[in-house]
Amino acid sequence: MEFAFTAEQQMIGETARSWFAQAATSARTRAAMAGDGMDAALWSGFCRELGLSGVALPEHRSGAGLGLVELAIIAEAAGAQVAAMPLLGHAVVARAIAAGGSDAQQAHWLPRLIGGETLAAAALDAEVTADDDALTGSARLVPHGGNAGLFLVSRTNQAWLVPAGAGVTAHTPVTMDQTRPLATITLNAAAAEPLADSAAALATAQTTGWVVLAAEGLGVAQAALDRTVAYAKDRVQFGRAIGSFQAYKHRLADMMIAIEQARSAVYWAACAMDEGSDEAVLALHAAKSFAADTAFKCAADMIQLHGGIGFTWEHDAHLFFKRARSLQTMMGSGAWHREQVARMVLGDVA
Amino acid sequence: MKLGFSAADEAFRAECADWLQGQMAGEFADIKGITKLTAKPERRREWEQQLAEHGWACIGWPKAWGGRDATLAQQVIFAEEYARADVPGRVNHIGVELAGPTILAFGSDEQKQRFLPGIAAGKTIWCQGFSEPNAGSDLASVRTRARLDGEEWVVNGQKIWTSLAHISDWIFVVTRSEEGSAGPKGLTFLMMNLHQPGIEVRPIRQINGDAEFNETFFTDARCPADSLIGAVGDGWRIAMGLLAFERGVSTLGQQMGFRNELDGIIAAAKANGAAQDPLIRQRIAQAEIGLRLMRYGALRMLSQTDHSAIGGAALTYKIQWASWRRSLGELAMDVLGQAGEVSAHADYEWDMLPNLFLYSRADTIYGGTNQIQRNLIAERGLGMPREPRGQA
Ligand SMILES: Cc1cc2nc3c(=O)[nH]c(=O)nc-3n(C[C@H](O)[C@H](O)[C@H](O)COP(=O)(O)OP(=O)(O)OC[C@H]3O[C@@H](n4cnc5c(N)ncnc54)[C@H](O)[C@@H]3O)c2cc1C
Numbered sequence: 215m216e217f218a219f220t221a222e223q224q225m226i227g228e229t230a231r232s233w234f235a236q237a238a239t240s241a242r243t244r245a246a247m248a249g250d251g252m253d254a255a256l257w258s259g260f261c262r263e264l265g266l267s268g269v270a271l272p273e274h275r276s277g278a279g280l281g282l283v284e285l286a287i288i289a290e291a292a293g294a295q296v297a298a299m300p301l302l303g304h305a306v307v308a309r310a311i312a313a314g315g316s317d318a319q320q321a322h323w324l325p326r327l328i329g330g331e332t333l334a335a336a337a338l339d340a341e342v343t344a345d346d347d348a349l350t351g352s353a354r355l356v357p358h359g360g361n362a363g364l365f366l367v368s369r370t371n372q373a374w375l376v377p378a379g380a381g382v383t384a385h386t387p388v389t390m391d392q393t394r395p396l397a398t399i400t401l402n403a404a405a406a407e408p409l410a411d412s413a414a415a416l417a418t419a420q421t422t423g424w425v426v427l428a429a430e431g432l433g434v435a436q437a438a439l440d441r442t443v444a445y446a447k448d449r450v451q452f453g454r455a456i457g458s459f460q461a462y463k464h465r466l467a468d469m470m471i472a473i474e475q476a477r478s479a480v481y482w483a484a485c486a487m488d489e490g491s492d493e494a495v496l497a498l499h500a501a502k503s504f505a506a507d508t509a510f511k512c513a514a515d516m517i518q519l520h521g522g523i524g525f526t527w528e529h530d531a532h533l534f535f536k537r538a539r540s541l542q543t544m545m546g547s548g549a550w551h552r553e554q555v556a557r558m559v560l561g562d563v564a
Numbered sequence: 565m566k567l568g569f570s571a572a573d574e575a576f577r578a579e580c581a582d583w584l585q586g587q588m589a590g591e592f593a594d595i596k597g598i599t600k601l602t603a604k605p606e607r608r609r610e611w612e613q614q615l616a617e618h619g620w621a622c623i624g625w626p627k628a629w630g631g632r633d634a635t636l637a638q639q640v641i642f643a644e645e646y647a648r649a650d651v652p653g654r655v656n657h658i659g660v661e662l663a664g665p666t667i668l669a670f671g672s673d674e675q676k677q678r679f680l681p682g683i684a685a686g687k688t689i690w691c692q693g694f695s696e697p698n699a700g701s702d703l704a705s706v707r708t709r710a711r712l713d714g715e716e717w718v719v720n721g722q723k724i725w726t727s728l729a730h731i732s733d734w735i736f737v738v739t740r741s742e743e744g745s746a747g748p749k750g751l752t753f754l755m756m757n758l759h760q761p762g763i764e765v766r767p768i769r770q771i772n773g774d775a776e777f778n779e780t781f782f783t784d785a786r787c788p789a790d791s792l793i794g795a796v797g798d799g800w801r802i803a804m805g806l807l808a809f810e811r812g813v814s815t816l817g818q819q820m821g822f823r824n825e826l827d828g829i830i831a832a833a834k835a836n837g838a839a840q841d842p843l844i845r846q847r848i849a850q851a852e853i854g855l856r857l858m859r860y861g862a863l864r865m866l867s868q869t870d871h872s873a874i875g876g877a878a879l880t881y882k883i884q885w886a887s888w889r890r891s892l893g894e895l896a897m898d899v900l901g902q903a904g905e906v907s908a909h910a911d912y913e914w915d916m917l918p919n920l921f922l923y924s925r926a927d928t929i930y931g932g933t934n935q936i937q938r939n940l941i942a943e944r945g946l947g948m949p950r951e952p953r954g955q956a
Contacts, residue, residue: 215573215637216566217860218867223565283565443946458949463942470941471880478860478877479853485565493856500853552849553842559830559852563839 217485219287226266226284230291233264238295240530246298247392252361257299261330267304268328270422271312275324281488282422286429286480293433293509296533298393300333300358302426307334307366309422310373314415319375319407323364335362336419337376337399342369348403349376357544359397360386366419367399367406373415374406381405391536421494423545424502425484431505431541432473432480435512438534439469442519456519465519469512476501476508496558503551509538567863569637577641583618584649598652599916601776605731608655612686621686622660625668629676630684636816636866643817647824655728659683659690663736663755666806670793679734679755691758693723693737693780694803700725701936703738704748704800708782710739712796715789717741717754719762719782725930729765729778732758737782738803741796751799756787772922773912810931815885816862819855822889826851828916829896838899847895854888879945883937886927893921 219227237256246253261267270285271277278284285305292301308327311320326332335356342351349367359365362384365376376382381404389395409415443466446457456462483501486494513534517524524531542548569577588596592614595607615621616630624639625631634642654660664683667675682688699706708721719739729735735758742750758765762785767775794802830848833839839848861877861884868875896917897904904918914922928934942948 215569215863215867217863218869219565439946443948446948455949457942457946458952460939460951463946463948464935464938466946466948467880467883467938467941470876470945471884474861474877474880475854475857475884478857478864481565481864482567482856482860485567489567491567496852497856500856504853504857549846552846552853555849555852556845559848560834560839560845563834 217481219283223284223287226269226280227287227291229264230266230288231294233260234291234295234297238292238297238299240533243296243298243393243533250360250386251298251389251392251395252300252358253298256297257333258330260299260301261328267330270305271308271324271328275312275320276328277312277324282425282484283481283488285422286425286484289426289429290433290436290480293430293537294437296393296434296437296530296537300335300361300394302394302423302430303335303356303358303362304333305426306336306419306423307364310336310366310415310419311375311409313418314373314409314411314413315375316410319410323375327364332363333358333361334364334366335359335397335399336423337365337367338416338419340367340369340399340401342367342401344369344372344374344406345403347406347408348381349374349401349406350403351401353399353401355396356384356399357394357396359399360384360395365399366409366415367401368412368416368419371412371416373409373412373419375409376401376404376406379405391540393533393537394540396540420545421487421498424498425480425487427541427544428476428480428483428498428501428505431509431538432476434509434534434538434541435469435473435476435505438509438512438516438531439466439473441530442466442469442516445520462519465515469515472508472511476505479504496555499551499554502546503548503555506538506541507548509534509541513538567860569641573635573637573641576638577645580620580642580645581649583620584645584651587614588649588651595652597650599919600774600913601653601655601728602731602774603652605655608652609686609689609731611652612654612656612689614686616684616686621656622664622684625664625680625684629664629668629680640817640862640866644820647818647820650824655731656683656686656689658692658728658732659688659734662692662806662809663690663734665809666736666793666802669805670802672790674790675755675793682733688734689728689732690734690736691726691729691732691780693726693729693735693756695725696722697724701933703803704751705746706738706740706751708737708739709743710737710741710752710754711743712741712789716786717752717789717791719754719756719785719787721782723780723782725768725777726765726780727777729758729780730767730775734758735763735780736793736806738799741799748800750797751803752796753793753799753802754787755791755793756785760785762786770923771925772914772919807932815881816865818885819859819862822855822858822885822892825889825892825896825916825920826855829892829899832896832917833899836899836901836903838901844895844899847898851888851892851895854891858885858888876945879941880937882931883928883934883941886931886937887934889920889927890924893924897921 268277273279337353337356340353342349381402383400384397386395386397479501483497486497623632623634741752764781766779
């Protein structure tokens, strides 16, 4: 049985966790929240200093040639700090290009994405019409869309790459999770290159997104628990540490029970994808729904178990809470993912 | 990181499956699929002996004592295949999984010689005398007294909820051997022959109509002076060691049995149309996801190189499976609808799914209730302060 991290994976985890803890501080995240929702220095540090932006991308395109397990390890670490950086769009678009881009598209875009020169966002399910190689229409709720230099735009089974520039405008409304603003992208005869294999690109975009979101959720949940545990030991009421009250400690236990399952879910899904297991799709639906729900439960409990301080803007609990909320809805709600599982186990009954 | 078992383990799986399925298709076809632990006790004893004769009774034990030195992964595989082949539960699981490992870990050589061969041969059935009317979750408050009288211990008191005592041969008992002592001090762990006039076993009927557990009364019951494991007064340490086996790996392979139950629910839902109800579909998906996560949680534990380290997954496993299965019972009834509330059998006997609904209420009680599990998780896993003790 080797359903455990290898020494190399452990090292990636340790490196990523300590880097994010040091770099993605609350102060820096809040500065990004007050600005455009992205800590640009954090992202360039991630790409250049830490060098993990190519983790699940092919080596001959400047990637590290590792898999989704490693990507999940990194997304978990980023989630634990609610880092204000465009990892989701980057991973989704870069892996989609690696899966469905032509040779030239891969050679052109991947090194730029990995090096941090170009920042990508995914505008999936856009309402666009194509006229030769020009797209017109719009896409809503594009994560970090206001920061991107390259868009992966899709409509049903077709996918294009659209560089920011003439005919492309982004508007970012106030977004509840200010660490990942959701932009509206308007295209007006914007120059678009169709991807060589749209189906492959979109399938990869989807599975990559689910893994990243699920892993972020795991990181959010564990961090919410860790921070609440620290508070429970510290804060005294009625002459005892609040963590000594059974109603309180049982809630912490329930958080841990859910988190352990979420951890199994995330790494089962990532590993099943890497191995091409026939359980992989079921595992992805399980991981996305379970981990996002766990993140929400833990972040919500974090607020409750902190009392009044947990309701303040100053405390970080709301960062976890808002990120968790968006994880639940992004790329399919929990109910939608569970319905996909139900279809798999119940077959065609309607 | 890898999913799945090694090729050698898969070969072992094939060997287990082959033998177990052969037995259930052949000589022991009459006990295939029995879910009640108390049904056909004589045949079930014969089955224990059949397992022993073919080297499958206690595969995790050392070879020297009749086992196979099987790895944890192999033990899980065997448990999975056991359930997949629809083999009924082991009537000697307490002997094999609790008494044996405790004697192996803490017993003297002479005790190993005396007790292990009977368990390994499937001939002596054991039960567990821990709980008392006034000592359940708070096991340390047991009152059953043991007094050394020359060459013998004399035991007086009462145990309760003793599963399978009515078909067992031996019982291990946590007793208070030091008069006036309280709590975990002054306890002694004794092994006693149940077939003696000083011990009376009275079955207790359970909510599903079956009577799997009992009251066990000790009235000047006796056992030789050397029937204790560990030293006099050392009973708490031995009992805790045993509980670690009970909460440890012995349950990791049970998901396959749960799989059978969930498959029963899926089949029922498809048959009666409940499978079209969106809420039922959500719950079936949740159950399926929960089952898979249990399995991968178990595999995560098995993959740890240091099994003595109680990781988070190990600490949370009991409450996870128990709560999952209790919800599964509720789902079963919601799928069946009111039709699930009537039985075609006489004697208040129930088919698998209604019985699951009733029996699974016990899963969150025995082996440490859900509340006790949460205390353990919060205290051992998260470093929260211990529960305060009262004076009584
Ligand atoms: C089917 C079945 C088989 C069993 N088989 C055996 C057996 O073979 N041998 C044996 O020795 N025992 C056996 N038991 C007994 C089992 O171990 C006990 O029932 C269990 O430990 C709970 O003890 P209790 O019943 O005395 O309940 P109590 O300890 O009285 O608990 C009652 C309620 O109070 C709660 N509670 C207690 N303490 C706390 C606390 N500190 N914090 C929060 N809540 C608390 C419990 O969670 C529970 O909800 C069996 C039980 C069942 C149901």
